[in-house]
Amino acid sequence: MPYCPVCDTSIDLEATPTAPFCSDRCRLIDLGRWLDEAYSVPAPHSLDELDEEESEAPASAEADADE
Numbered sequence: 001m002p003y004c005p006v007c008d009t010s011i012d013l014e015a016t017p018t019a020p021f022c023s024d025r026c027r028l029i030d031l032g033r034w035l036d037e038a039y040s041v042p043a044p045h046s047l048d049e050l051d052e053e054e055s056e057a058p059a060s061a062e063a064d065a066d067e
């Protein structure tokens with residue numbers, strides 16, 4: 001028996017039109033959480049900064065991991 005990911009209520013998939021959520025309310029709650037996470041992600045570094053970090057990594061690290 002699957003459970004609603006929001007409130008952990010057991011649900012019948014065939015009898016629940018809002019599956020995998022137990023109700024439309026839980027579906028909206030889950031959507032709200034998802035949007036909160038999306039907005040809370042910090043702004044990504046610029047591509048220039050990423051290139052700089054990669055060039056500083058020691059080249060020997062790849063050879064060691066190869067074994």
Ligand SMILES: [Zn+2]
Binds near residue numbers: 007009023
């Ligand atoms: Zn629920």
